[in-house]
Amino acid sequence: MILYGLRGVGKTVLLTRLRKDAAARDWLTVHVEAGSRRSLREMTGEGLYGPLSDLARPSAGSQLLRALKTALSFKASYDSTGTWSFGLDLSGASGGAANSGVLLTDLTKVVHDVAMAAGESGAGLAVLIDEAQDLTADELTTLAAIMQSVATDDVPALFALAGLPSLPQTLAEAKSYSERFRYHPIEKLGRSEAEAALVEPASGEGVRWTGDALSHVVAAAGTYPYFLQQFGQESWNVADGTTIEVNDARLGVALGQNHLDNGFFRARWDRTTGAEKSYLRAMCPEGDRSVATGEVAARLGRSVGSLGPARATLIHKGLIYAPDHGIVAFTVPGMAAFIDRQVP
Ligand SMILES: Nc1ncnc2c1ncn2[C@@H]1O[C@H](COP(=O)(O)OP(=O)(O)OP(=O)(O)O)[C@@H](O)[C@H]1O
Ligand SMILES: [Mg+2]
Numbered sequence: 001m002i003l004y005g006l007r008g009v010g011k012t013v014l015l016t017r018l019r020k021d022a023a024a025r026d027w028l029t030v031h032v033e034a035g036s037r038r039s040l041r042e043m044t045g046e047g048l049y050g051p052l053s054d055l056a057r058p059s060a061g062s063q064l065l066r067a068l069k070t071a072l073s074f075k076a077s078y079d080s081t082g083t084w085s086f087g088l089d090l091s092g093a094s095g096g097a098a099n100s101g102v103l104l105t106d107l108t109k110v111v112h113d114v115a116m117a118a119g120e121s122g123a124g125l126a127v128l129i130d131e132a133q134d135l136t137a138d139e140l141t142t143l144a145a146i147m148q149s150v151a152t153d154d155v156p157a158l159f160a161l162a163g164l165p166s167l168p169q170t171l172a173e174a175k176s177y178s179e180r181f182r183y184h185p186i187e188k189l190g191r192s193e194a195e196a197a198l199v200e201p202a203s204g205e206g207v208r209w210t211g212d213a214l215s216h217v218v219a220a221a222g223t224y225p226y227f228l229q230q231f232g233q234e235s236w237n238v239a240d241g242t243t244i245e246v247n248d249a250r251l252g253v254a255l256g257q258n259h260l261d262n263g264f265f266r267a268r269w270d271r272t273t274g275a276e277k278s279y280l281r282a283m284c285p286e287g288d289r290s291v292a293t294g295e296v297a298a299r300l301g302r303s304v305g306s307l308g309p310a311r312a313t314l315i316h317k318g319l320i321y322a323p324d325h326g327i328v329a330f331t332v333p334g335m336a337a338f339i340d341r342q343v344p
Pocket of ligand 2: 011012013130
């Protein structure tokens, strides 16, 4: 399952929900976030330790013992100093050997053995990877191959990857059969969903929104979950009594916008160099829509090639992505409008 979309649309919220749903069904869950300096191997290995040690018990069946032994060998493949102890004698168990050093071989083995052990009790293994666009090309290729083999071999494992809109394209380049994955674009909400996101939690606390107040916040947020959350929260805070009026909403949106400008947007803007800022400004006339790299170059009076480094670092910093070859777009809704508000 591949969840992809812009910043702040709710990918992490959904992934967390998946984890909770899986855990409620007694599935073993590994929830990791790519983009730190840790490799996929290490993230997965460390993510497995907690759930596996919860399962380890003297009465463990042979499948579980096998999974534990394989997980131990997997740990040894990236950490020669640390060892895990599940407090069990695994010397007689089968399994292990997930330490060949070849990621595909080792990860397949550990996923397979752990999922089969979970499958013994009718459950499975859920591997949830956030910010998956930050995995290396090798790691994505490996994951694509494992996801494929898991499906073919009827191993009870679910992989859910969440990332920026570039993720499907990156996966497609990683492995040809990636078209078999289930892709879910996560987008801004519909109008009635956006209203429900404001009205329902408020009414649970005995508070109502007037129609005008609601329209104002929904319009200002452009129905983006993160902005709805921010503007809704500020409106709630300024309102007195049990009704959120249009004046509360106006003030709430202004405060929320200020908050976003000084946090959400500024944090990203401040991470860019002068050359990168020029590139971003040249993207602004399109607003939130995508723009051809040739058009950006023309506006700056430069060649596309000479702007390659700025473009690459902006992608690396997560500010823009390439929806297609020769096209760039902001990863953050409203970024262009924010940049327009900044004095050059
Ligand atoms: N279903 C939801 N219910 C309530 N709030 C939500 C929901 N989905 C998203 N939000 C709000 O939007 C915010 C952003 O959601 P989330 O962090 O999941 O986005 P994201 O797509 O992971 O963004 P990023 O790409 O920046 O990681 C949440 O902190 C929350 O305030
Ligand atoms: Mg997220």
